[in-house]
Amino acid sequence: MSSSVQRKRIRKDPAARRAEIVTTAAAVALAEGLECVTLRRIGEELAVRPGLISHYFPSAEELVAEAFGHAATAELDRLLPDAGGATGEPEPDTATAGTAADGATPVGTAPSGSAAGPLVRLRRFLGRTTGEEYDAISRLWINARHLSRYRPLLRERVARQEAAWRGRLEELIRDGVAADEFRTADPLGAAVQILVVLDGLGVHVNTVTPARPAAVLRMAHSTAERELGLSAGALDHPEPTEQSPS
Numbered sequence: 001m002s003s004s005v006q007r008k009r010i011r012k013d014p015a016a017r018r019a020e021i022v023t024t025a026a027a028v029a030l031a032e033g034l035e036c037v038t039l040r041r042i043g044e045e046l047a048v049r050p051g052l053i054s055h056y057f058p059s060a061e062e063l064v065a066e067a068f069g070h071a072a073t074a075e076l077d078r079l080l081p082d083a084g085g086a087t088g089e090p091e092p093d094t095a096t097a098g099t100a101a102d103g104a105t106p107v108g109t110a111p112s113g114s115a116a117g118p119l120v121r122l123r124r125f126l127g128r129t130t131g132e133e134y135d136a137i138s139r140l141w142i143n144a145r146h147l148s149r150y151r152p153l154l155r156e157r158v159a160r161q162e163a164a165w166r167g168r169l170e171e172l173i174r175d176g177v178a179a180d181e182f183r184t185a186d187p188l189g190a191a192v193q194i195l196v197v198l199d200g201l202g203v204h205v206n207t208v209t210p211a212r213p214a215a216v217l218r219m220a221h222s223t224a225e226r227e228l229g230l231s232a233g234a235l236d237h238p239e240p241t242e243q244s245p246s
Helices: 014-032 037-044 051-058 060-081 118-128 132-147 152-178 187-206 219-227
Strands: none
Touching: 014 037, 014 051, 014 060, 037 051, 037 060, 037 152, 051 132, 051 187, 060 132, 118 152, 118 219, 132 152, 132 187, 152 187, 187 219
16 A cells, blocks of 8 residues: 655745846856846756746846845955954964054064954955856956946946945954054055955956966055055065964
8 A cells, every 4th residue: 555745845944035037147156257147047056946046036137136246245254354253264363464654563463363464354355256157256346337338237246345345344454553564544545456456457357367476466465555554565475384382
């Protein structure tokens, strides 16, 4: 005698379902471009009908804007976490950070158990803006800025993300000025200059330009060092060192 048990269809919580849709769309955008983010495509990725996707996002334009915003925010949090380490990424207790602008006092050293200082955080940020992982977000920004010329929702989201990245870096620089690690009368101007250089370097990901000289790869570092009153090489990323027990 055989019996059959009918499986119950499990419905996801609306917030969880929406988050799943956005995360999937962001992954497609990073891998293949925002043009590939359609209701049908995301439905196929999640093995659901396009109608379910449209329940949360009535138009593909809304989903495209949300996908870009999610990917850009996630990358910002990875590259430049808040001072308190909002992403949960472990911060070493201490870091040797070179010298202050006057060359007198070591800076960027965080007390045991505290978050890293502004100089160390800036050094990490610049160190993370090279390589294949950063190339993916560079391509996405190029893609989004181009498409935003014709898509108002995406244009608004691009502007919001630009403000978020600019604000996060400006806040870091202000922290560094307050801690006497950086010297600038214009933290916003310095942040914009650094980001503009990074944008310019990012354009090369879609070209067949030969390998760039080290001086070119360091342009963002050099710009930051000049604008923040740091000595040359102060923002190079050293290997972590352990503190000797006292």
